[in-house]
Amino acid sequence: MEVGFLGLGIMGKAMAMNLLRNGFKVTVWNRTLSKCDELVEHGAAVGETPAAVVKKCKYTIAMLSDPSAAISVVYDKDGVLEEICNGKSYIDMSTVDADTSIKISEGIISKGGRFLEGPVSGSKKPAEDGQLIILAAGEKGLYDEAIPIFDVLGKKSFFLGQVGNGAKMKLVVNMIMGSMMNAFSEGLELTESSGLDPRTLLDVLDLGAMANPMFKMKGPSMLQSKYPPAFPLKHQQKDMRLALALGDENAVSMPVAAAANEAFKKARSMGLGDQDFSAVHEAIKGPKHP
Numbered sequence: 001m002e003v004g005f006l007g008l009g010i011m012g013k014a015m016a017m018n019l020l021r022n023g024f025k026v027t028v029w030n031r032t033l034s035k036c037d038e039l040v041e042h043g044a045a046v047g048e049t050p051a052a053v054v055k056k057c058k059y060t061i062a063m064l065s066d067p068s069a070a071i072s073v074v075y076d077k078d079g080v081l082e083e084i085c086n087g088k089s090y091i092d093m094s095t096v097d098a099d100t101s102i103k104i105s106e107g108i109i110s111k112g113g114r115f116l117e118g119p120v121s122g123s124k125k126p127a128e129d130g131q132l133i134i135l136a137a138g139e140k141g142l143y144d145e146a147i148p149i150f151d152v153l154g155k156k157s158f159f160l161g162q163v164g165n166g167a168k169m170k171l172v173v174n175m176i177m178g179s180m181m182n183a184f185s186e187g188l189e190l191t192e193s194s195g196l197d198p199r200t201l202l203d204v205l206d207l208g209a210m211a212n213p214m215f216k217m218k219g220p221s222m223l224q225s226k227y228p229p230a231f232p233l234k235h236q237q238k239d240m241r242l243a244l245a246l247g248d249e250n251a252v253s254m255p256v257a258a259a260a261n262e263a264f265k266k267a268r269s270m271g272l273g274d275q276d277f278s279a280v281h282e283a284i285k286g287p288k289h290p
């Protein structure tokens with residue numbers, strides 16, 4: 001199966017590599033074209049533009065940073081819409097809001113193409129290991145055809161119905177994750193400031209009902225103030241912002257998420273946007289008093 005892949009950031013690179021490893025023919029494009037080189041070394045072909053990739057491939061996947069990037073790659077010059085047509089399909093796996101996804105879907109369908117959204121839960125390592133959780137919505141026939149692709153990229157895929165439902169589910173999941181990260185960071189800081197060993201807190205948490213891979217993986221590096229980016233903080237803040245907008249639309253009060261968003265914004269203002277989202281710990285720690 002020949003698959004196009006647009007966007008070779010942390011996630012896209014790992015996902016495209018995985019497809020190559022599993023025998024797919026992959027044609028890649030990235031705005032910064034030099035990022036295609038490593039994929040080419042592993043057998044990928046390169047398309048000079050998103051339109052060139054769509055022209056070559058029956059199925060094209062996108063994994064782009066945010067709503068404006070996802071829209072631009074479809075609607076701008078040399079974009080997806082120039083070549084999408086009957087018989088071709090577009091699967092956008094970026095994390096965006098439902099309105100963005102619907103706008104992309106409308107453009108693709110107006111040209112005779114088929115559309116599926118498929119945002120993912122899981123980060124860099126699950127992407128490398130093909131262990132993502134895929135939250136698909138859109139055309140069911142395309143979803144069924146895309147199962148061989150999703151089986152390589154993920155450990156489980158869900159079909160959630162009409163376009164927008166995948167985007168919404170993803171935002172809910174990341175809103176919970178961002179709020180949890182804030183509570184965890186405050187707990188680490190409170191432990192340390194009240195004279196306790198935060199490494200003991202990690203052990204206690206890991207043995208109880210709140211044990212989870214995120215605390216286990218990120219806690220030790222947070223205690224060393226190390227935040228190598230797996231999920232960039234700027235993207236987590238984007239997801240909090242979009243989740244809060246979803247809350248606004250539905251009149252759902254979300255004071256916890258709103259407070260977490262403020263902490264992520266503060267961390268961004270401290271220049272931590274490209275660090276892992278666990279770097280919110282730096283914003284929560286604040287200056288030390290004697």
Ligand SMILES: NC(=O)C1=CN([C@@H]2O[C@H](COP(=O)(O)OP(=O)(O)OC[C@H]3O[C@@H](n4cnc5c(N)ncnc54)[C@H](OP(=O)(O)O)[C@@H]3O)[C@@H](O)[C@H]2O)C=CC1
Pocket residue numbers: 006007008009010011012030031032033035063064065066068069072073093094095096120121122123124230231232235236
């Ligand atoms: N990292 C993670 O753990 C996870 C991320 N996600 C989501 O997946 C998506 C990608 O995340 P991730 O790989 O981490 O992000 P990165 O920041 O590593 O990569 C972003 C990608 O988007 C491209 N891009 C940004 N702006 C534009 C634009 N205007 N036009 C064209 N391309 C653009 C970048 O191109 P260039 O190289 O030229 O900058 C790059 O390929 C995001 O929506 C994120 O929220 C979902 C699950 C987990």
Ligand SMILES: O=CCCC(=O)O
Pocket residue numbers: 095120121122123174231
């Ligand atoms: O959107 C990013 C999700 C990161 C994760 O699920 O660990």
